[in-house]
Amino acid sequence: xxxxxxxxxxxxxxxxxxxxxxxxxxxxxxxxxxxxxxxxxxxxxxxxxxxxxxxxxxxxxxxxxxxxxxxxxxxxxxxxxxxxxxxxxxxxxxxxxxxxxxxxxxxxxxxxxxx
Amino acid sequence: xxxxxxxxxxxxxxxxxxxxxxxxxxxxxxxxxxxxxxxxxxxxxxxxxxxxxxxxxxxxxxxxxxxxxxxxxxxxxxxxxxxxxxxxxxxxxxxxxxxxxxxxxxxxxxxxxx
Numbered sequence: 001x002x003x004x005x006x007x008x009x010x011x012x013x014x015x016x017x018x019x020x021x022x023x024x025x026x027x028x029x030x031x032x033x034x035x036x037x038x039x040x041x042x043x044x045x046x047x048x049x050x051x052x053x054x055x056x057x058x059x060x061x062x063x064x065x066x067x068x069x070x071x072x073x074x075x076x077x078x079x080x081x082x083x084x085x086x087x088x089x090x091x092x093x094x095x096x097x098x099x100x101x102x103x104x105x106x107x108x109x110x111x112x113x114x115x
Numbered sequence: 116x117x118x119x120x121x122x123x124x125x126x127x128x129x130x131x132x133x134x135x136x137x138x139x140x141x142x143x144x145x146x147x148x149x150x151x152x153x154x155x156x157x158x159x160x161x162x163x164x165x166x167x168x169x170x171x172x173x174x175x176x177x178x179x180x181x182x183x184x185x186x187x188x189x190x191x192x193x194x195x196x197x198x199x200x201x202x203x204x205x206x207x208x209x210x211x212x213x214x215x216x217x218x219x220x221x222x223x224x225x226x227x228x229x
Contacts, residue, residue, distance in 0.1 A: 033217060042204050042219040043159060056216065091158065093217070101147020101166070101208050104217045106158040 002026060004107035006092050012113045013082055020078045021110045023092030030097030032075050033104060034067055037089045049075060050097065082114045118142065121205055121220035128195050129228050136223045138205030139187040148181055148188045151204045151219070159204060159219075163190070195227045 005024045013019050025032050030051050035043035046065065047057045051072040064082075069075040079086055089111050093104040118141035128134050138148075149164035165172045165179045165188065172179050178191040188207070192199055204219045 035219075042202075042222040045216070045218050048216060095217070101145075101149075103149060103161045103164065104159075104206075106160070108158055 004092055004094050004105050006090075006107035006110050008110055009108060010111045010113075012115060015084060015114055016081055018078065018080045019082060019112065020076055021090055021092075021112075023075045023077070023094075023107060025073070025075070025092070025094030026105055027073075028096065029094035029105070030072075031095045032069055033093045033095075034075070034077050035091040035093065037091055037109075038087075043091055046077075079112075082112075084114050087112055087114045119205065119207060119218065119220040121223055123223060124221065125224045125226075127226040127228065130195060130197060132195055134190075134192045134195055134199070134225055134227075136190045136203055136205075136225070137187055138189070138207065138220055140205075140207040141186065142208070143183075143186060145207045147208060148179065149206050150179060150190045151206060152201045153204065153222075154201045162203075192225075195225075197227050197229050200225055200227045 007022045033048040034046040036046055037043045045058050046061055047067050049069040052069050064080045067077045089109045091106055091109045093106045095102045095104045120139045122137050126134055146167040150162050151159040152162045153159040163174055163177050163179050165181050170181055176193050181188040202222045202224050204222045206217050206219045
């Protein structure tokens, strides 16, 4: 499969625990995005990377959230001290670099449930 | 999304009718105008996009028209079918991001009644 892959697909965790999600983008894509989506809402932007550089982080994102893309390939999103309000689908997407405005290719998402 | 308005928020049509969804943006420098479709329980996927050097693009039953002067672009679906039922998002790059950032509108939920 040469598309965007995310792991795990589902995660159930207790409130207060830390969780980490992984995203493997399409190999030649420079840009990588993280979104959060709750039922009935559109994907909410969290952060994005150009290669290994994190260019922007949503001001809506608390300090409990951190993302990395250490070698400009895969990325991880960590949520510390999870809260019930963190329950959502976390989507990763990637797109080619070098041109203004291109299609974003999405992974299947990681569904997080905080109990 | 930032400075993006999508109308209507919900649209219900009879199978075979046409559907039109409008997206209004704020950045006159935007040059890329995509539409994504998200079926229930699935990931968003691009269905059509247009760049600012053209006014209309068509792909079978779907088309996108762009009005740069008025800063809006619209998705047109003709001969709608039940499988067109989904949520549709526009995602023009927001202002001052160099076109790199992909932000989604609030979405339009389309119901096609058989």
